[in-house]
Amino acid sequence: MTKPTFDMEAAIEALRSGQDLTGKDGILTPLIKQLTEAALKAELDQHLAEDGSNNRKNGKTPKRVKTAAGSFELNTPRDRDGTFEPQLVKKHQTHLTDEMERKIIAMFSLGTSYQDIRAHIADMYDIEVSNGTISAITDKxxxxxQAWRERDLEALYPIVWLDAIHYKIKENGRYVTKAIYTILALNVEGKKELLGLYLSDNEGAHHWLSILTDLHNRGIKDIIIACVDGLKGFPEAIATIFPKTEVQLCIIHQIRNSMKYIASKNQKAFMADLKCVYKAATLAAAETALDELEAKWGEKYPVVIKSWRSKWALLSAYFRYPDYVRRAIYTTNAVEAVHRQFRKLTKTKGGFASENGLLKLLYAGILKASERWSHPIQNWNLTLSQLSIHFEGRLDEYIDL
Structure with a gap:
């Protein structure tokens, strides 16, 4: 094997002067080239020794190779019979490792634009990559x-939050708004888990029914509490697939919808009175506050009061529980936090050329976000104890209390 002629003293001096180890004009690039060519020569020598014929060396073929340390021209040795198949750098291979692909996917998962990814790769590795190349890499x-969306799920999830977010996707030459349905859950260990992403032309109870059916088919037998927004027909869709599930309508959604109908000059006073309803210590106190709200504002805003009255059974479910359980279920904020992460990823995108383009970006974001979901939520053991009391027998075969 030819000994590499890497000049260590010159490399140390270059490092002291501030030259980069890797990337464009990196100190290590010549060493990687020499070591690679020496290893290829050794592979050819071994091949010829084992061949047993008159086969022999037949010059070299240059090709441009990209590495995480930089790109360089590699001289690949040939044999006369053409039977030599190098293993270190195979024929037509132009990357020594997949590190660069991992870096591209990592930047993509942070919502980095293709333009910025190209600039970063060019700056770090002296390699020009096209949008098509980046798309092909992220398509992996x-x-x-798909495997993640079809994976088997646990039989029981104590708490599930369901919500939708909307994006513009190009279809038949024009951009149309579509809904991404997001299902976030707490498993029996109290850890967050995103159960799935579903895409539809619009948000509606009918499509939620198909999603819930899919969750059931993937293994979910029971959901204890489902936290949802005020979409009409949503509770009925849940009851169809999971008849024992308790539904909690999102209080924050209800408040936002109510304030749309309140005149700006009355909003501060109305909100102060409404707070006495949803912040009450007990169900009885909340119902008394709701009566007082109606007495004061009922004639002026009957539509708002009627909405609270008609939905009260589903809005007030959280009053059954202590404060630490209420905080987890009275709002869909947990899944909305996931949507905020999605918006960070997509904020530079006016629209998406395809459904896959959107879904792969959101999935990359999920992988990043789920890294932080390694611990149970606060007070989970106490919450689980409360649920086992209120829903006696339903958790017994899944937990060991």
């Missing part, structure tokens, strides 16, 4: 995404 997430 799609089979993984």
């Amino acid at each position: 997430l799609l089979p993984e995404l």
Whole structure:
């Protein structure tokens, strides 16, 4: 094997002067080139020794190779018979490792634009990559995404939050708004888990029914509490697939919808009175506050009061529980936090050229976000104890209290 001629003293001096180890004009690039060519020569020598024929060396073929340390021209040795198949750098291979692909996917998962990814790769590795190349690399997430969307789920989830977010996707030459349905859950260990992403032309109870059916088919037998927004027909869709599930309508959604109908000059006073309803210590106190709200504002805003009255059974479910349980279920804020993460990823995108383009970006974001979901939520053991009391027998075979 030819000994590498890497000049260590010159490399140390270059490092002291501030030259980069890797990337464009990196100190290590010549060493990687020499070591790679020496290893290829050794592979050819071994091949010829084992061949037993008159086969022999037949010059070299240059090709441009990209590495995480930089790009360089590699001289690949040939044999006369053409039977030599190098293993270190195979024929037509132009990357020594997949590190660069991992970096591209990592930047993509942070919502970095293709333009910025190209600039970063050019700056770090002296390699020009096209949008098509970046798209092809990130498309490798799609089979993984599909497997994730079809994976088996646990039999029981104590708490599930369901909500939708909307995006513009190009279809038949024009952009149309579509809904991404997001299902976030707490498993029996109290850890967050995103159960799935579903895409539809619009948000509606009918499509939620198909999603809930899919969750059931993937293994979910029971959900204790489902926290949802005020979409009409949503509770009925849940009851169809999971008849024992308790539904909690999102208080924050209800408040926002109510304030749309309150005149700006009355909003501060109305909000102060409404707070006495949803912040009450007990169900009885909340109902008394609701009566007082109606007495004061009922004639002026009957539509708002009627909405609270008609939905009260589902809005007030959280009053059954202590404060630490209420905080987890009275709002869909947990899944909305996931949507905020999605918006950070997509804020530079006016629209998406395809459904897959959107889904692979959101999936990359999920992988990043789920890294922080390694611990149970606060007071989970106490919450689980409360649920086991209120829903006697339903958790017994899944937990060990």
